[in-house]
Amino acid sequence: MDRNQSRRQVAAMKQSLFDQGLLDEQFIQLEELQDDANPNFVEEIVTLHYRDSSRLITSIEQALKERNPLDFNKLDTLMHQFKGSSSSIGAKKVKAECNLFREYCRAGSAEGCMRSFQQLKREYAALRKKLEAYFQLARQAGPQETACRSK
């Protein structure tokens, strides 16, 4: 595939992630921190986010099983971490779901927490899939693509 064409595809893919409300400004901030000395910074940090998220999802799932009663404090604390991690990579929609979940925690709504968590997992899985495709394409297109400016 022609280099320019690849790059246009990558740019279009990225734009679509923004248009769908999946990513926010923070993702661009990450890209601006990428340079020749740190060419894979964004992907590295996003990969760490996947690790964090997997761990937290498992913990939340476990905590949701320990009912009668649900430990809302614990759930809120876990979700606070998830939200932080999502926020740091610019995962806009996932972050919004985290906030919703926390509202249910504060309201003491077990039902709300369960529903919100299912939605959150869906959003997270969707974003992850798209980001993995994005980074794969970006790698193929060549090193200049993901950096917004060269330093």
Next chain:
Amino acid sequence: MALETRFHVLAVDDSLIDRMLIERLLKTSSFNVTTVDSATKALKFLGLVEDELRTFETSVASEIHQDVDVNLIITDYCMPGMTGYDLLRKIKESKSLKNIPVVIMSSENVPSRINRCLEEGAEEFFLKPVQQADVNKLKPHLMKSRNKGDQDQEQEQDQHFHNKRKDMEAISSPNKTRLKCSS
């Protein structure tokens, strides 16, 4: 360009991603960076050691040697165990460290929390995710404290033993048990 040594920033955050992010942001601004994942480790790094034998109710940080040169501390607010706020207090209570500027980061925009930190002596309060624009605000604080440090050093050395006892009596932290970070 002035031939000054780079500023050394100590970054404290229990989140690996946020440590990675703040480190990158700081290095982009030409700071030397040390990251630690807890307030306790930060205190160890700074040369402060908890001395729980002093009183049974409150703990007083006693100072051993301090051979690290830290010009600014930036810490997350919400951390398990000792919070960033507790860390801030300990630093401001310390004779040797109180002039080091401290910046607090938090993902929660809680005005009472922000005010409390600023009142306790934090120079800035950054909302997460921290961005380059935030980090750009740090240099003035560092320049200010570098100049102040030079002036104060002579005076402090004379006063040191006289004041130390007075400070020990004045320090009292109310017993706080925090299960989670609420304001």
